[in-house]
Amino acid sequence: xxxxxxxxxxxxxxxxxxxxxxxxxxxxxxxxxxxxxxxxxxxxxxxxxxxxxxxxxxxxxxxxxxxxxxxxxxxxxxxxxxxxxxxxxxxxxxxxxxxxxxxxxxxxxxxxxxxxxxxxxxxxxxxxxxxxxxxxxxxxxxxxxxxxxxxxxxxxxxxxxxxxxxxxxxxxxxxxxxxxxxxxxxxxxxxxxxxxxxxxxxxxxxxxxxxxxxxxxxxxxxxxxxxxxxxxxxxxxxxxxxxxxxxxxxxxxxxxxxxxxxxxxxxxxxxxxxxxxxxxxxxxxxxxxxxxxxxxxxxxxxxxxxxxxxxxxxxxxxxxxxxxxxxxxxxxxxxxxxxxxxxxxx
Amino acid sequence: xxxxxxxxxxxxxxxxxxxxxxxxxxxxxxxxxxxxxxxxxxxxxxxxxxxxxxxxxxxxxxxxxxxxxxxxxxxxxxxxxxxxxxxxxxxxxxxxxxxxxxxxxxxxxxxxxxxxxxxxxxxxxxxxxxxxxxxxxxxxxxxxxxxxxxxxxxxxxxxxxxxxxxxxxxxxxxxxxxxxxxxxxxxxxxxxxxxxxxxxxxxxxxxxxxxxxxxxxxxxxxxxxxxxxxxxxxxxxxxxxxxxxxxxxxxxxxxxxxxxxxxxxxxxxxxxxxxxxxxxxxxxxxxxxxxxxxxxxxxxxxxxxxxxxxxxxxxxxxxxxxxxxxxxxxxxxxxxxxxxxxxxxx
Numbered sequence: 001x002x003x004x005x006x007x008x009x010x011x012x013x014x015x016x017x018x019x020x021x022x023x024x025x026x027x028x029x030x031x032x033x034x035x036x037x038x039x040x041x042x043x044x045x046x047x048x049x050x051x052x053x054x055x056x057x058x059x060x061x062x063x064x065x066x067x068x069x070x071x072x073x074x075x076x077x078x079x080x081x082x083x084x085x086x087x088x089x090x091x092x093x094x095x096x097x098x099x100x101x102x103x104x105x106x107x108x109x110x111x112x113x114x115x116x117x118x119x120x121x122x123x124x125x126x127x128x129x130x131x132x133x134x135x136x137x138x139x140x141x142x143x144x145x146x147x148x149x150x151x152x153x154x155x156x157x158x159x160x161x162x163x164x165x166x167x168x169x170x171x172x173x174x175x176x177x178x179x180x181x182x183x184x185x186x187x188x189x190x191x192x193x194x195x196x197x198x199x200x201x202x203x204x205x206x207x208x209x210x211x212x213x214x215x216x217x218x219x220x221x222x223x224x225x226x227x228x229x230x231x232x233x234x235x236x237x238x239x240x241x242x243x244x245x246x247x248x249x250x251x252x253x254x255x256x257x258x259x260x261x262x263x264x265x266x267x268x269x270x271x272x273x274x275x276x277x278x279x280x281x282x283x284x285x286x287x288x289x290x291x292x293x294x295x296x297x298x299x300x301x302x303x304x305x306x307x308x309x310x311x312x313x314x315x316x317x318x319x320x321x322x323x324x325x326x327x328x329x330x331x332x333x334x335x336x337x338x339x340x341x342x343x344x345x346x
Numbered sequence: 347x348x349x350x351x352x353x354x355x356x357x358x359x360x361x362x363x364x365x366x367x368x369x370x371x372x373x374x375x376x377x378x379x380x381x382x383x384x385x386x387x388x389x390x391x392x393x394x395x396x397x398x399x400x401x402x403x404x405x406x407x408x409x410x411x412x413x414x415x416x417x418x419x420x421x422x423x424x425x426x427x428x429x430x431x432x433x434x435x436x437x438x439x440x441x442x443x444x445x446x447x448x449x450x451x452x453x454x455x456x457x458x459x460x461x462x463x464x465x466x467x468x469x470x471x472x473x474x475x476x477x478x479x480x481x482x483x484x485x486x487x488x489x490x491x492x493x494x495x496x497x498x499x500x501x502x503x504x505x506x507x508x509x510x511x512x513x514x515x516x517x518x519x520x521x522x523x524x525x526x527x528x529x530x531x532x533x534x535x536x537x538x539x540x541x542x543x544x545x546x547x548x549x550x551x552x553x554x555x556x557x558x559x560x561x562x563x564x565x566x567x568x569x570x571x572x573x574x575x576x577x578x579x580x581x582x583x584x585x586x587x588x589x590x591x592x593x594x595x596x597x598x599x600x601x602x603x604x605x606x607x608x609x610x611x612x613x614x615x616x617x618x619x620x621x622x623x624x625x626x627x628x629x630x631x632x633x634x635x636x637x638x639x640x641x642x643x644x645x646x647x648x649x650x651x652x653x654x655x656x657x658x659x660x661x662x663x664x665x666x667x668x669x670x671x672x673x674x675x676x677x678x679x680x681x682x683x684x685x686x687x688x689x690x691x692x
Contacts, residue, residue, distance in 0.1 A: 020519075020660060028519060160661035162516035169515050169691075170508035173366075173374060173681050297653075297667045300646020307643075314366060314678035315506035321643045321665035332660035335519050345515075345691050 001033070002054070003342050006040035006094035008085045008114060009101040010070070013128060014041070015061060016331030017098065022057040028335075034342050041070060042088040044101070049073045050080040052093045085110065089117045096124040096341060098334055105131040105219075105228065112136050115151065119143040126337040128155030128330050134231040134244050152337025157183060157229045158306045160332035161322030167237050167310050169346050174312035179237060179276045181308035182301050183229040185324040186213045186220040187252050187272040189304045194260050195269065200253060212304055222251035223272060223287040230274040230285045237310075238276055240283040250288035263291040269299045297321075347379070348400070349688050352386035352440035354431045354460060355447040356416070359474060360387070361407060362677030363444065368403040374681075380688050387416060388434040390447070395419045396426040398439050431456065435463045442470040442687060444680055451477040451565075451574065458482050461497065465489040472683040474501030474676050480577040480590050498683025503529060503575045504652045506678035507668030513583050513656050515692050520658035525583060525622045527654035528647050529575040531670040532559045532566040533598050533618040535650045540606050541615065546599060558650050568597035569618060569633040576620040576631045583656075584622055586629040596634035609637040615645045643667075 007014045021028070021036050029035040038057055040050040047070035049055060055073075063072045073079075089097055097118045103111040108131035115132055118125045119140070127133075132140060133153045144151040157163040158181075167176060182188050189212050193203035204221070207213035219225050227249045234242035252272050263270050268291040276285045292299050297319040301307040306324030311317050323329045340346060353360045367374070367382050375381040384403055386396040393416035395401060401419075409418045419425075435443055443464045449457040454477035461478055464471045465486070473479075478486060479499045490497040503509040504527075513522060528534050535558050539549035550567070553559035565571045573595045580588035598618050609616050614637035622631045638645050643665040647653040652670030657663050669675045686692060 024519070027521075031518060161664055162512070162661075165516045166508070166512055170511045170682065172377060173370070173678065173685055175373075294646075295648055297643075297646055297651075300640075300643055302641055305643075312678075314674050314681070315508075316669040316672065316675055318507055319665075319667040321667070323662040326662065328660050329662050332519065332658075335660070336516065339519055 002037040003034045003096065003338065004037050004039045004054070004094045005096050005098055005338065006042065006088050006092050007038060007098045007100065008042050008088065009099070010041050010043040010046050010064065011100065011102070012327050013100045013330045013334070014098070015064065016327040017334050018057050018061055020328065020331045020335055022061065028339070032339050032342050036338060039094055040083070040088050040092045042083055042085050043070070047071050048081060048083045048088065050083050050088060050092055051076065051078055053078065085114060086117055089114060089123065090121055094123060096126060096338060099125055099127040099129070100334070103129045103131050105129065108132045108135040112140070115140050116143060119147045119149055122147050122149055124150040124152070124341050126152040126334050126341070128153070128159070128333055130156045130228040130232065133235070134228040137235045138241055150341045152341060154337050155330050155333025157232055158308065158322060158324045159326060160329035160336070161306060161320060161324065162336070163308050163320060164232070164236050165336065165340070165346065166320055171310060171312055171315055171318065174314045176237060176310050176312055177278050178311040179233050179308065180298065181233075181274050182271050182298055182306055183274045183308070183324065184220055184226045184272055185304035185306055186217065188301065188306070190221070191252065191270050191272065192302045194255065194257070199257065200255060221253045223249045226272060226274040226287045230276055230287055233274070234276045234283045234285050238278055238283050240278070240281065242283055242285060246285065248286035248288070252289050255289060266291065267294050268292060269294060271298060273298070348383040349380045349442065349684065350383050350385045350400070350440045351442050351444055351684065352388065352434050352438050353384060353444045353446065354388050354434065355445070356387050356389040356392050356410065357446065357448070358673050359446045359676045359680070360444070361410065362673040363680050364403050364407055366674065366677045366681055368407065374685070378685050378688050382684060385440050386429070386434050386438045388429055388431050389416070393417050394427060394429045394434065396429050396434060396438055397422065397424055399424065431460060432463055435460060435469065436467055440469060442472060442684060445471055445473040445475070446680070449475045449477050451475065454478045454481040458486070461486050462489060465493045465495055468493050468495055470496040470498070470687050472498040472680050472687070474499070474505070474679055476502045476574040476578065479581070480574040483581045484587055496687045498687060500683050501676050501679025503578055504654065504668060504670045505672060506675035506682070507652060507666060507670065508682070509654050509666060510578070510582050511682065511686070511692065512666055517656060517658055517661055517664065520660045522584060522656050522658055523624050524657040525579050525654065526644065527579075527620050528617050528644055528652055529572045529620045529654070529670065530566055530618055531650035531652055532563065534647065534652070536567070537598065537601075537616050537618065538648045540601065540603065545603065546601060567599045569595045572618060572620040572633045576622055576633055579620070580622045580629045580631050584624055584629050586624070586627065588629055588631060592631065594632035594634070598635050601635060612637065613640050614638060615640060617644060619644070
């Protein structure tokens with residue numbers, strides 16, 4: 001059997017995923033029973049191709065690399081061109097929509113509307129964009145349930161490091177009283193460099209020149225990126241409805257070398273910590289810089305890495321460390337959701 | 347529906363598991379659909395009780411606490427007493443046998459024979475003893491498959507920290523080229539104390555007085571415990587048959603304060619590392635002390651904690667840190683296997 005997939009968006013993550021499926025297709029079919037077939041790619045800038053029996057992934061990757069668009073993807077009988085995202089959702093034979101458009105994290109659009117349309121058309125959705133999950137989780141998960149389809153978003157927190165699936169699957173049965181994480185690689189890189197002696201400004205510039213930080217670093221350094229992720233953790237892992245505005249948020253841009261020196265003198269290290277604490281049926285969530293003791297496993301997490309600790313009543317404190325971004329890593333986060341949709345597992 | 351369980355052995359782990367099921371029963375049934383019912387407890391020293399409709403867990407825990415045996419467990423119509431382990435396996439109505447007898451890790455007995463008998467009787471087995479898995483994995487897993495039943499042993503590596511299930515479920519699709527772990531808490535405690543300035547002997551004595559190390563610490567300090575676990579990782583996570591004797595093994599008892607000082611001067615820290623490296627279809631596995639750089643996430647793992655890093659081709663290096671032992675932690679490792687047997691998931 002084939003599991004048919006339509007990609008909305010064909011940027012870095014989409015191409016990364018296509019490469020993984022192209023390279024590892026045989027291994028994957030052995031492992032999961034079904035093979036994954038890309039039947040449609042629809043990108044606002046790069047054009048669209050759809051073939052109900054599946055596209056040649058190698059050709060799609062080749063023409064994008066050589067020409068930047070899908071227009072020169074070779075003609076074959078039955079190939080359709082120019083379908084926009086909504087037509088692809090409604091009229092293609094895809095089982096799952098991989099939503100990787102350029103989505104505004106503040107409004108969650110166009111991804112939220114893509115989800116609505118896909119669920120109504122009985123199609124699963126997989127994505128790595130934080131916006132829709134942190135802004136519209138209740139509405140969209142209910143809509144998916146009503147239509148008997150699945151919504152995967154492992155990549156929204158820590159990319160391919162299984163920050164959502166690991167606690168849900170492998171720690172189920174535990175009451176998780178607290179989640180505490182380093183969920184933003186940019187700020188962790190800056191703090192690591194400040195420990196090495198750089199000023200905040202110099203560390204930020206270095207992060208920007210390495211591509212870790214954007215030209216406008218506000219979302220990272222003011223903690224907003226981590227705030228979205230804390231919201232997702234509260235909703236998904238703790239199962240308590242929470243809105244982004246309810247997560248108290250402070251950034252790291254005011255930290256100085258004096259603060260670093262003070263923490264060192266106390267055998268501590270500054271980290272931007274996102275924390276969700278369960279009190280009865282409620283969750284209190286906040287993001288802010290914390291000087292944590294060097295004996296805390298999170299203190300050893302350096303550079304652009306991410307990490308998260310789940311305090312479990314039975315299994316004890318369990319920490320997961322891994323990359324929080326990257327082309328292949330995020331491609332994998334989409335893949336693992338697809339695999340679990342195919343396996344009908346969480 | 348009830349999932350019926352027979353406990354072979356009612357020591358620390360068995361009582362820990364019984365307490366968890368007693369305390370969290372309702373929560374668990376909500377979560378997994380079925381409730382878990384203990385129908386039999388059979389312990390060579392403490393006696394045996396069996397009731398096809400389920401035992402009163404609180405009563406079993408009470409009489410063990412008060413009298414040390416199950417003999418004063420109250421009579422009820424239909425209650426059977428004195429069944430040994432094999433009769434419990436063969437004649438009870440349990441769906442799953444929880445094998446937590448005192449098993450010799452070198453021979454794997456009596457647990458290996460219990461497994462054989464249970465699988466032939468179409469009963470699942472869950473255990474936390476390393477012996478059977480590292481000594482007889484091929485034979486027993488085949489026997490379980492042939493009989494359409496399951497064999498769970500999450501607790502054999504890192505106790506309730508999901509060192510086996512996490513990579514199998516949440517990282518599936520990755521090629522794992524290397525696994526590197528701190529899998530023995532006793533030696534990690536000793537090495538941490540040696541960093542604080544204690545001699546090997548003093549650190550060992552402290553570990554013994556705290557109950558981390560046994561009177562005869564050979565299995566821990568010579569690396570044998572980690573060697574068993576490396577064997578399990580090679581077989582289960584890398585899927586390559588491997589015997590314990592094929593795992594090269596060196597302990598930590600020859601390390602001195604000079605070695606510690608040398609590592610410190612290089613910004614390194616000694617850890618007893620178990621390592622499995624995949625070369626084509628083969629795995630090379632070894633256990634031995636390594637001075638690892640302080641930037642390695644494993645270097646930050648102090649005291650009796652365990653940790654493991656999986657090097658994945660797609661998701662990158664993923665590290666899991668958690669307790670490697672404990673009454674409730676090991677109880678949880680049994681529970682998570684039961685939950686996944688009930689859910690018919692890995």
